[in-house]
Amino acid sequence: MQIHASIQGVRQALKNCARIVFVPTMGNLHAGHIALMTQARAHGDTVVSSIFVNRLQFGLNEDFNSYPRTFKEDCEKLEAAGIDLLFAPRESDLYPEPQQYQVDPPDIQNQLDGAFRPGHFRGVATVVLKLFNIVQPQVAVFGKKDYQQLLILRNMTRQLALPIEIIGGETVRADDGLALSSRNTYLTPEERAEAPRLSRTLAEIREAIGKGDHNFAKLERDAMFTLDNKGWKTDYVAIRQQSDLQAPQPDSRELVILAASRLGIPRLIDNLEILI
Amino acid sequence: MQIHASIQGVRQALKNCARIVFVPTMGNLHAGHIALMTQARAHGDTVVSSIFVNRLQFGLNEDFNSYPRTFKEDCEKLEAAGIDLLFAPRESDLYPEPQQYQVDPPDIQNQLDGAFRPGHFRGVATVVLKLFNIVQPQVAVFGKKDYQQLLILRNMTRQLALPIEIIGGETVRADDGLALSSRNTYLTPEERAEAPRLSRTLAEIREAIGKGDHNFAKLERDAMFTLDNKGWKTDYVAIRQQSDLQAPQPDSRELVILAASRLGIPRLIDNLEILI
Numbered sequence: 189m190q191i192h193a194s195i196q197g198v199r200q201a202l203k204n205c206a207r208i209v210f211v212p213t214m215g216n217l218h219a220g221h222i223a224l225m226t227q228a229r230a231h232g233d234t235v236v237s238s239i240f241v242n243r244l245q246f247g248l249n250e251d252f253n254s255y256p257r258t259f260k261e262d263c264e265k266l267e268a269a270g271i272d273l274l275f276a277p278r279e280s281d282l283y284p285e286p287q288q289y290q291v292d293p294p295d296i297q298n299q300l301d302g303a304f305r306p307g308h309f310r311g312v313a314t315v316v317l318k319l320f321n322i323v324q325p326q327v328a329v330f331g332k333k334d335y336q337q338l339l340i341l342r343n344m345t346r347q348l349a350l351p352i353e354i355i356g357g358e359t360v361r362a363d364d365g366l367a368l369s370s371r372n373t374y375l376t377p378e379e380r381a382e383a384p385r386l387s388r389t390l391a392e393i394r395e396a397i398g399k400g401d402h403n404f405a406k407l408e409r410d411a412m413f414t415l416d417n418k419g420w421k422t423d424y425v426a427i428r429q430q431s432d433l434q435a436p437q438p439d440s441r442e443l444v445i446l447a448a449s450r451l452g453i454p455r456l457i458d459n460l461e462i463l464i
Numbered sequence: 465m466q467i468h469a470s471i472q473g474v475r476q477a478l479k480n481c482a483r484i485v486f487v488p489t490m491g492n493l494h495a496g497h498i499a500l501m502t503q504a505r506a507h508g509d510t511v512v513s514s515i516f517v518n519r520l521q522f523g524l525n526e527d528f529n530s531y532p533r534t535f536k537e538d539c540e541k542l543e544a545a546g547i548d549l550l551f552a553p554r555e556s557d558l559y560p561e562p563q564q565y566q567v568d569p570p571d572i573q574n575q576l577d578g579a580f581r582p583g584h585f586r587g588v589a590t591v592v593l594k595l596f597n598i599v600q601p602q603v604a605v606f607g608k609k610d611y612q613q614l615l616i617l618r619n620m621t622r623q624l625a626l627p628i629e630i631i632g633g634e635t636v637r638a639d640d641g642l643a644l645s646s647r648n649t650y651l652t653p654e655e656r657a658e659a660p661r662l663s664r665t666l667a668e669i670r671e672a673i674g675k676g677d678h679n680f681a682k683l684e685r686d687a688m689f690t691l692d693n694k695g696w697k698t699d700y701v702a703i704r705q706q707s708d709l710q711a712p713q714p715d716s717r718e719l720v721i722l723a724a725s726r727l728g729i730p731r732l733i734d735n736l737e738i739l740i
Contacts, residue, residue: 347564
């Protein structure tokens with residue numbers, strides 16, 4: 189596996205590569221990331237990944253400084269996964285000057301996770317656009333665990349006429365249902381035992397909807413109440429349309445149940461799709 | 465010359481082309497545009513131009529509907545200039561849905577022309593980014609007459625890590641000094657006779673600075689007073705640094721004098737560079 193920190197180095201290395209598939213990450217790789225890499229391999233000839241903890245997408249009070257950085261282990265995992273090239277820029281490579289030109293997503297950036305993380309999706313969209321311009325892939329893979337991020341990046345790619353196909357990868361879960369996340373490492377053993385309640389709660393809502401309960405507002409409210417009674421601090425539980433993450437219309441068939449809640453230090457997010 | 469309206473058509477046609485040079489326009493081509501095409505030819509193998517009157521960059525009270533559209537004559541001129549491919553999308557090709565993802569330039573977008581045309585440079589940056597993503601040139605040429613636009617596009621290209629070299633083309637002038645512009649067609653014969661005063665005023669400021677007069681605020685004020693006394697409605701005359709269009713510092717050597725003023729219907733802009 190080639191490793192490059194400089195934009196120039198990546199461009200040079202990829203110059204004559206056929207069908208490039210790209211999987212951007214912030215490192216601290218777990219089985220969820222590796223599943224995306226495996227999926228990427230099926231879509232192209234050259235699989236490129238990147239590791240960059242992107243300051244632009246972290247709020248002032250968020251965990252940019254403490255975000256787990258495990259570069260050596262990450263490289264071993266990427267090597268084992270058969271990645272061809274890793275782009276691992278320093279901050280001075282990607283942001284040699286303050287990033288003044290940014291992608292401004294529409295109002296969806298201020299809803300759900302965006303309501304609790306002002307500027308987050310603007311930072312995500314901007315760094316991903318830059319990474320796209322550097323790697324110039326034909327295909328890019330993002331996990332469905334960050335459902336809103338996937339939607340925003342898919343829409344950005346289409347609206348900016350980027351010649352890139354965006355693919356969503358399924359969320360990988362621990363045996364007890366907890367969605368894998370770099371932020372799970374912040375959990376104490378007690379919290380880790382409690383953590384699967386988030387995905388269980390989503391599954392319960394899915395089951396209720398499946399049985400015909402379409403009182404979405406009450407389902408959301410009850411779920412938040414249950415979580416908070418067990419020591420969580422819930423930002424939202426929301427039942428939305430898959431297509432645009434807006435409130436379901438009477439004829440909506442493809443829904444997604446999304447949640448974000450803090451358990452101890454980490455803020456965990458998860459979601460479940462449902463067809464009705 | 466190939467002509468394509470669809471994004472798909474352009475991509476297909478350019479798939480195997482070497483070094484592409486791109487000159488985007490809004491049509492109504494004059495000798496200033498053709499000079500950019502000639503310059504483009506020197507920088508690559510395949511010269512691509514585009515004609516698209518971009519609604520996004522026009523204000524609500526501006527001349528989007530009346531902007532001169534002369535497609536047949538434009539095609540003849542491009543053909544004569546040896547252009548290889550013209551991208552002439554309909555609005556439904558470039559904006560099949562409302563453009564919600566936009567490039568947000570920094571505060572320079574609200575200064576000079578931006579102060580009088582809110583949202584203008586956001587619209588310019590967004591459409592140019594889309595055109596870049598469609599044509600994927602190695603080089604792009606923009607006229608220096610739109611000096612602020614050139615600076616913003618150059619900075620956007622660098623900050624978004626686009627692999628494109630931006631080249632500025634010199635302003636082409638009529639014999640009496642008037643900078644060529646599609647909007648000159650709005651001038652009555654009397655106004656056309658008066659119009660060269662704009663470039664003369666800039667030249668007088670350049671001469672005064674050259675002789676050691678560095679009282680920039682007074683030079684600007686006097687020039688606006690003179691123009692407005694002759695029936696112009698001046699938005700600004702401004703002496704700025706070439707590098708960032710900010711006010712000159714004591715050690716600034718490379719300056720540019722910029723002006724925008726309305727004469728009858730059209731709002732004319734012009735600028736002159738000066739080294740001190």
